[in-house]
Amino acid sequence: MKDLLAKAETLTEALPYIKRTNGKTIVIKYGGAAMTDPELRRHVASDIVLMKLVGINPVIVHGGGPEITSYMNRLDLPVEFHDGLRVTTDEAMEVVKMVLVGKVNPELVAEINVHGRLAVGVSGDDGNLVRARQRDPRLGRVGEITEIDTTVIDNLIEDGFIPVVATVASGEDGGSFNVNADLVAAKLAEALQADKVIFLTDVDGLYADFSDKGSLISALTPDEAEEMIASDLLEGGMVPKVGACVHALRSGVRRAHILNGTVAHALLLEVYTDEGVGTMIAAEGEEA
Secondary structure: OHHHHHHHHHHHHHHHHHHHHOOOEEEEEEOOHHHHOHHHHHHHHHHHHHHHHOOOEEEEEEOOHHHHHHHHHHOOOOOOEEOOEEOEOHHHHHHHHHHHHHHHHHHHHHHHHOOOOOEEEEEEOHHHOEEEEEOOHHHEOEEEEEEEOOHHHHHHHHOOOEEEEEEEEEEOOOOEEEOOHHHHHHHHHHHHOOOEEEEEEOOOOEEOOOOOHHHEEOEEOHHHHHHHHHOOOOOOOHHHHHHHHHHHHHOOOOEEEEEEOOOOOHHHHHHHOOOOOOEEEEOOOOOO
């Protein structure tokens, strides 16, 4: 009986959050081990489906860096990074598109659709959803986002679907560009005026001192997040994520969250419980 009561209390705790988020759009940047581990992927897919069924409009944005590197190695193509960005030759761009649009995206859609007719995969190329221009000639087909047109996403949400977005952009030169998935998530959240943007990573959140796991920061303001970037307090891979969070918040998104996607049901714990998990970046006094 105690176990049954505990389950009932959990459902009761979730009720105000279900009411608060009903009809809201939440952009989820999906990556890291949560995307490559089959069991974790099933957990994330079921969490996303539950969120959809209780009234949230989830929009999923994904990259696929490890898989791209794996396929480039198989094809004996050089793998090179500059300032954390993949140097993307014309040949590499073909691999990026093949992996993201042809493999990773349909796999994620299929995982969600185990639960019903729910998800539809698109790429930034579709309907000029994401437009970009060349960021730096040294990087090749790496794009800087110039425009987001949410028509495709709006139509899918209106028809009751979960959009799953592969981060390939249509170029102003008629080709495709490889674009940073964190920035796509932030820009898309801005364009949709999402209630939240959530980044699933491989760590629990932001730390005051990364070597001290007891220094996890549960909440901070955009100003404090910018101070952390400027003070070099973040591990390299966190800098673009935190920068993307701040951009979204400065553009009208209410809250940004960084969660450990390797924790089963981290999404549900963050969205539907009092304590939540990970790190929330939001204006002072903003409710979780």
